[in-house]
Structure formats: C-alpha cells, structure tokens
Amino acid sequence: MTSSREQSIRSAAIIGIIGALLTAVTGAVIQLVVQPSTDISDQMWSYPLSSRALVPMSIFYAVIHVLVIVGIMGVQRSGMAGPTQTARRGLTAAVAGTASLLIGELASIPIRTDGIDDTGAVIVGAIFGLGILLTVIGFLAAGWATRTTGLWTEWRRHTILIAGVASIAIFPLQLVHALSAGVAIYGLGVLAFTVALYTQPSTADAAMPDLLATA
Secondary structure, eight states: OOOHHHHHHHHHHHHHHHHHHHHHHHHHHIIIIIHHHOOSOTTBTTTTSOHHHHHHHHHHHHHHHHHHHHHHHHHHHHTTTOSSHHHHHHHHHHHHHHHHHHHHHHHHTTTTTSBTTSHHHHHHHHHHHHHHHHHHHHHHHHHHHHHHHOOSOGGGGGHHHHHHHHHHTHHHHHTTTOHHHHHHHHHHHHHHHHHHHHHOOSSTTSOOOOOGGGO
16 A cells, blocks of 8 residues: 555655656757747747746746645655765755755846846856756756665666766856757756656665765
8 A cells, every 4th residue: 555655755756757847848949940940049048939938938837846846855755865965965955956946047037138158147157057056966966866776676776876977967068059959958958867766765675775875
C-alpha cells in the first residue's frame, strides 16, 4: 500500500514533471519558431520577443520555475539523493539557483525595453548567470552524490547528474543565439530526475548500501 508520504512525493514529482515539460517545449518553440521569424534586434533585452510579449512570457517562466522548485524539493524530501552533505547542499544550491532564475524573470519586466548593454540589463543578466551557475553546481554535486550512494535503482541514479550536464549547455549556446535551445535541454534534464522521483519516491524497494564511505 502506498503511504501518504509517497503520495505527497509523487505529487511533487508530477508538478516537477509539468514544469520540466513546459520548460522544454517552450524553449524549443521559441528557438525553432519564434526566433527565426522575429524582427526584434538581438541587442534588445527582450530578444527574440517583443517588449510586450516579454511580460506574459516572463510571468509564465516564473511560474514554471516554481514548479521545478517543487520537483527539486520533492527529491530533497524523498531522501533519494542520499544522506551526505554533498547531496543536501547540492539540492539546496539547485533550489537557490532556480529561485534566482525566477527573480531574473520578474526583474526582466521593468527592463524589457532596454538594450543588452544597459545597466538594468547587465544587472538582471548577472542574476540569471548566478542562477544558472548555482543550478549547474547544485545538480552536479547532488547528482554525483546520488550516483555514488545508489539509493535510486538502475537508470534513476544518474538522472540528477544528467540534469547538471544538461544545464551546462546553456552557457555555450547563449553565445550563439541559441539560449532557448539550452533552456529546452535543461528542461529535459529536469524531466529525467522528476520522472525518476515519480517512479521511485522512496527507498522501500532499493538496496541499502554502505553509506559510510560517502558521508
């Protein structure tokens, strides 16, 4: 019989899955459909969207980040990343990074008509940069701990590490006007570990390894 705790964790996983899917699909649509047809200068902060379209899109992305945070916190609550400090701190960093991305989305609204070299845009860009960096570091750290601890079985134990590697793609892709493609890849990485959480929300069916070496 499924416990109420497992049901709660699975609910968090479903919310995270929705956030991940929306992230991946939205990023792909902007990269493949919106960007090729835009007439907005790539020197404008809102690129490839118009300043008017950026407002609802920023709010939409902010909501998506909340969904992803719920998914990450579901992993925290499940304990499937393991009991090590590396796992705990990594997931905390990932939550903080995603929260920074949320702040960046909302902060984009008042500077939506700025050029990318304007002061406001530089500050908001730094918020996004910090958010991505914390997310990458957090996923990589927690992912390595999860893989080493091995509470998740089979393919699941690799998924947070995969999310960290996927998140790295944002850095080089943004340099070639493919930021939205990087966001889509990041979304797929989040999808991997939220699906893992849904399919195995507890250690009930997992072999319990010796954790002393990873503490």
